[in-house]
Amino acid sequence: MIMQVGRGHRGIPPLLFRVFAVLVCGASGAAQGGTTLAAHYSISMIDVPFGQIVWSVDIGERAYRASARGKASGPLSVLVKGEGSVVAQGAMDHGHPMPEAYTSSITDDDGLATVGMSFDHGTVNALRVAAPPPPDDLTPAREADRHGVSDPLSAMLIPAPPGVDVLAPQSCNRVLAIFDGQRRYDLVLTYLRRDRLTVKRGYVGPVLVCRLTLQPIAGYRAKSLLIKYVAGRKDMELWFAPLGGVQIMAPVRIMMPTIIGTLVIEAVQFEAASTPDVPVDPSTTVKP
Numbered sequence: 001m002i003m004q005v006g007r008g009h010r011g012i013p014p015l016l017f018r019v020f021a022v023l024v025c026g027a028s029g030a031a032q033g034g035t036t037l038a039a040h041y042s043i044s045m046i047d048v049p050f051g052q053i054v055w056s057v058d059i060g061e062r063a064y065r066a067s068a069r070g071k072a073s074g075p076l077s078v079l080v081k082g083e084g085s086v087v088a089q090g091a092m093d094h095g096h097p098m099p100e101a102y103t104s105s106i107t108d109d110d111g112l113a114t115v116g117m118s119f120d121h122g123t124v125n126a127l128r129v130a131a132p133p134p135p136d137d138l139t140p141a142r143e144a145d146r147h148g149v150s151d152p153l154s155a156m157l158i159p160a161p162p163g164v165d166v167l168a169p170q171s172c173n174r175v176l177a178i179f180d181g182q183r184r185y186d187l188v189l190t191y192l193r194r195d196r197l198t199v200k201r202g203y204v205g206p207v208l209v210c211r212l213t214l215q216p217i218a219g220y221r222a223k224s225l226l227i228k229y230v231a232g233r234k235d236m237e238l239w240f241a242p243l244g245g246v247q248i249m250a251p252v253r254i255m256m257p258t259i260i261g262t263l264v265i266e267a268v269q270f271e272a273a274s275t276p277d278v279p280v281d282p283s284t285t286v287k288p
Helices: 014-021 225-230
Strands: 034-045 048-059 063-072 083-093 096-108 111-120 123-130 174-179 184-198 204-218 236-242 248-258 261-275
Touching (some): 034 248
Antiparallel strands (some): 034 261, 048 063, 174 184, 248 261
């Protein structure tokens, strides 16, 4: 995640920022060449901005790498504080991202938390976490929570089978099993509708709108009123736009109603371009 609030009851749930602020996109179906994405997202509540996210992605035929950074800003930053950066990379396996390494460094009201993970076919085989002591009522993540998972960035790569429209309804219908080094949760996506979206810089065209349901599993305070409020809600939306030249869609907007207004994280820049193949530079390999 790029921004988060404390472990207690303050502000917006940190994992929602993890879900969207660390977006990544991957390649699928292209025999040669790759794709780059430059995106900038604004975060607002009741039309008042309080944060921003900058995201860049390089995708090759065989590998991908994504990085994002963000921080709270604007009038509401006195209520929601935080800044950080995340990096993920992995291999493309028949158009599907297979994470290999993930790192994050996040500072919020609780202090600095850093995470480094490495993956082997969906299993976390190395984990390093340096963070403030967790609260006593935290539900700890177990060994089983490290299996059959993806990191928050790679999980948001939504590929379509060859020959299928990437914005087809079935692209929504899936469960994203995510482990960020501290929290284990599922994001359940189901089809809602097709729509159109105009981004200020970049994309103009159709989008796929999915219902987003959070299912927390581990790494949360058992009695958290905030988690109880968010978990299982049926009125959150995640919007996806296609990337030209590849069978992949990437998020452009998330909408979450709250008791004080609607939280909106949306792209103000979303510019994707096809490029010659862009293999990951070994000198930039993420060290978990």
